[in-house]
Amino acid sequence: MTATQSNSPAWLTEYRALAQQTLDEKVLPTSTDRPWKYTDVSALDIFSLKRLKTEDQVIRIVSCPEELVVRGLIDSVHDPELDQKIQANLGHLIPANEDYLLAANSAEWTDGFFINPKQGVQYTEPLSIEIDLSNQSATVFPRILIVAEPNSELDIIINSTSIEEEALVIAALELQVKNNARLAITFANNWGFNTQEFTTLRAELADNASLNISTICIGGAIVKHRYDIHLNGKGADSRVKGVAVGDKTQHFDFMTVQEHNAPNSSSDVEIKTALAGESRSVYYGITRVTEEAKGSQANQENRNMLLAPKAKADSDPVLEILTNDVSRCGHGATVGPVDAEGMFYLMSRGLDKRAALRTLVGGFIAPIVDNLKDTELADVVRKTVNDKLQTASLD
Amino acid sequence: MTTVDPNVRNTVGEYKWGFHDTEKPLFMAEKGLSEGLVREISAMKEEPEWMLEYRLEALETFYRLENPKWAGSPDVLDAIDFDNIHYYVKATDTDSTNWEDVPEYIKDTFDKLGIPEAERQFLAGAGAQYDSEVVYHNIREDLEAQGVQFLGMDQGLREHEDLVREHFSTIIPSGDNKYAALNTAVWSGGSFIYVPPGVHVEVPLQAYFRINTENMGQFERTLIIADEGSYIHYVEGCTAPTYSSDSLHSAVVEIIVKKNARVRYTTIQNWSNNVYNLVTKRAYAYENAVMEWVDGNIGSKLTMKYPSVYLMEPGAHGEILSLAFAGDQQHQDAGGKIVHVAPDTTSAIVSKSVSRGSGRSSYRGLLKVHEGATNSSSTVRCDALLLDELSRSDTYPTMEVDEERVNIGHEASVSRLGEDQLFYLMSRGIDEESAAKMVVNGFVEPIVKELPMEYAIELNRLIELQMEGSVG
Numbered sequence: 001m002t003a004t005q006s007n008s009p010a011w012l013t014e015y016r017a018l019a020q021q022t023l024d025e026k027v028l029p030t031s032t033d034r035p036w037k038y039t040d041v042s043a044l045d046i047f048s049l050k051r052l053k054t055e056d057q058v059i060r061i062v063s064c065p066e067e068l069v070v071r072g073l074i075d076s077v078h079d080p081e082l083d084q085k086i087q088a089n090l091g092h093l094i095p096a097n098e099d100y101l102l103a104a105n106s107a108e109w110t111d112g113f114f115i116n117p118k119q120g121v122q123y124t125e126p127l128s129i130e131i132d133l134s135n136q137s138a139t140v141f142p143r144i145l146i147v148a149e150p151n152s153e154l155d156i157i158i159n160s161t162s163i164e165e166e167a168l169v170i171a172a173l174e175l176q177v178k179n180n181a182r183l184a185i186t187f188a189n190n191w192g193f194n195t196q197e198f199t200t201l202r203a204e205l206a207d208n209a210s211l212n213i214s215t216i217c218i219g220g221a222i223v224k225h226r227y228d229i230h231l232n233g234k235g236a237d238s239r240v241k242g243v244a245v246g247d248k249t250q251h252f253d254f255m256t257v258q259e260h261n262a263p264n265s266s267s268d269v270e271i272k273t274a275l276a277g278e279s280r281s282v283y284y285g286i287t288r289v290t291e292e293a294k295g296s297q298a299n300q301e302n303r304n305m306l307l308a309p310k311a312k313a314d315s316d317p318v319l320e321i322l323t324n325d326v327s328r329c330g331h332g333a334t335v336g337p338v339d340a341e342g343m344f345y346l347m348s349r350g351l352d353k354r355a356a357l358r359t360l361v362g363g364f365i366a367p368i369v370d371n372l373k374d375t376e377l378a379d380v381v382r383k384t385v386n387d388k389l390q391t392a393s394l395d
Numbered sequence: 396m397t398t399v400d401p402n403v404r405n406t407v408g409e410y411k412w413g414f415h416d417t418e419k420p421l422f423m424a425e426k427g428l429s430e431g432l433v434r435e436i437s438a439m440k441e442e443p444e445w446m447l448e449y450r451l452e453a454l455e456t457f458y459r460l461e462n463p464k465w466a467g468s469p470d471v472l473d474a475i476d477f478d479n480i481h482y483y484v485k486a487t488d489t490d491s492t493n494w495e496d497v498p499e500y501i502k503d504t505f506d507k508l509g510i511p512e513a514e515r516q517f518l519a520g521a522g523a524q525y526d527s528e529v530v531y532h533n534i535r536e537d538l539e540a541q542g543v544q545f546l547g548m549d550q551g552l553r554e555h556e557d558l559v560r561e562h563f564s565t566i567i568p569s570g571d572n573k574y575a576a577l578n579t580a581v582w583s584g585g586s587f588i589y590v591p592p593g594v595h596v597e598v599p600l601q602a603y604f605r606i607n608t609e610n611m612g613q614f615e616r617t618l619i620i621a622d623e624g625s626y627i628h629y630v631e632g633c634t635a636p637t638y639s640s641d642s643l644h645s646a647v648v649e650i651i652v653k654k655n656a657r658v659r660y661t662t663i664q665n666w667s668n669n670v671y672n673l674v675t676k677r678a679y680a681y682e683n684a685v686m687e688w689v690d691g692n693i694g695s696k697l698t699m700k701y702p703s704v705y706l707m708e709p710g711a712h713g714e715i716l717s718l719a720f721a722g723d724q725q726h727q728d729a730g731g732k733i734v735h736v737a738p739d740t741t742s743a744i745v746s747k748s749v750s751r752g753s754g755r756s757s758y759r760g761l762l763k764v765h766e767g768a769t770n771s772s773s774t775v776r777c778d779a780l781l782l783d784e785l786s787r788s789d790t791y792p793t794m795e796v797d798e799e800r801v802n803i804g805h806e807a808s809v810s811r812l813g814e815d816q817l818f819y820l821m822s823r824g825i826d827e828e829s830a831a832k833m834v835v836n837g838f839v840e841p842i843v844k845e846l847p848m849e850y851a852i853e854l855n856r857l858i859e860l861q862m863e864g865s866v867g
Contacts, residue, residue, distance in 0.1 A: 032464065291784070306799035310766070315805070319790040324750075324781030324811035335764075335796040335803040 246279025415636030551587025585615035721754030
């Protein structure tokens, strides 16, 4: 236990104790646990690396809209004015005893933020956060709590970087998106090749709330992002867009759960991967439309482009539809090589093979990259993907 | 326009084959499973020692294995009481090629089901299994003269022991799943088919499976070997009486489709709503061979069945057409699996499911492309139609692709019986129930049209029965 926890409120001490107990009793998930079927973490030792302190400031705010007050989560917990709001929400969607990795975060987190967009305020500037492990090999447990008050509007960008030495990130995010609030989160990861990241994001959406998640995965050894969205309010809208560009032995795993619990809710998931070398992508998505969610619509797409013979893609977009009163529910998944005709066309116009490939992959992921609100980030992503494809192994 | 009285919607279509014979069987094993019973079945059948060993080993495997973790209705599956099942019921001693030799009451049953008549009219051969044993099989003389073997599995084992030993359990090892293990331990009946090289059996062979006894377990075992360049279409149908307590049907079907051969296997499953239907079916298709499963699931309480095709050599093609109709309180967990092992292999899965009342249909599939299966391509298309607010549809389409030079796609949609479609038809003077039947028939048509005409008519009729009273 770190020093910052010694004077924690009782509820948090209790939560951490339960998490610690879970860590002692449970083991890491294995391939028989469906969400981990294709991502083997059984040999992971989460305590083998150095652990960082809040003072190390690996998670920091780069820029913040003027009106928005964002505070460190530990700091917020100790503020009597905020304590109640935090107590009501922290650990609400992520119980301390659910599984090993979440328990690890719940027991160990020291860094992270409490983000609380104010009622009726539309923040025009994005909140930009950075997870920076570019100085040291370490394990971090970022924890972020967001309560987006009614009618608020906020964009959040989380950039991640690390060095080439080993690093481990076990992150947990809990989101409450209240009535008519709009929240957008962009994860842009450019980890070094030996970083493993396991992130769980859970969100509850109230009436007409909207949540927009965009994820760009370029770096990392193993990156698993899991988004569980509970559409609990009528008219709630959830969108998840993900891109991964892999090379060498990189392993990307996306899991999404879109649970429609209220009428006229809508969800859309689109995951696109382009995989070179021996890289691998996994998509497991569940879209569940319960009896209460009449008039809802849901869509799931997973498209995988294999750029090299040893690349792999596993895809399992699951639909569970418990009512006939749906406006449209569908899903699609494809796996295939780069379009040979497209390559031929571009090369017949004088582009070399790499350039043609960059063009086609760029076009493939463009619908997601172009949609990033932060145009500067979109440019960075385009350039990074281009650079990566320039050297990526295609045999 | 289309307001529906919920009470009317919940009326279950009449099940026509729910009657049962009260005749006492020749031999009925006590309820429950034991090593002694397995030895007794094997001894009664005067089997070779190796088969008894297979059975005993499989029994151990059955005890060891658990129900699959991924089961969609775990509560229903776990409710099977393995101690309350008659694992072996022998109605008669005859496995006859002459219909006249079949005991009168069994003949009556199959007459009511229209079996001998169907055979006379359009089949190349027919077999009939009543509880645990095949009571009748026959094949057209000209086919027999060409060397086509169509026998009960027990007789197949007696007359072609080498062939059976060579292939039995090689496609589906008993450890594949709990119910394949159970089948291997207590199997009885089923069909043994061998088609010699180059022989084309142009009209279907049919097997008909009937459960008569209450709390019966039927474990037929089928092995089909289509030698090089041959063709066969095998059709099976199943019915059972309606009882208040449950029966278990757990078949294993193994098919070998050799070079340039083609096998089409059609099932019209119409068990009564008290039958668990937990079946393992798998085919290996070799060079340029074609394997097609046409799988219609209308009946049963819970069906878990995913016919599979392993594309073992270049040019092999696999196709699965799956049709499921889940009525009130039924769960049709069906689908298919295709495994591309060799390059230049192609496959397609088309699944259509209809859920009505509290019925639930689940498409569960696997599409696996092994490394090295270059230039293989596959499309999977699943459509689901939901008729009621209570109905449920799931799609679990797992795809595992370990090879770059492939083309794999999956698409699925779930829709409801459109009020605009109904309105259109009704505005043309068609009553609501007929309109609903038309929409459903149109929805399943792509699969029904693949059936031999008589079966297509039968299936349409079954669907209409299922739809009976479905709209107010």
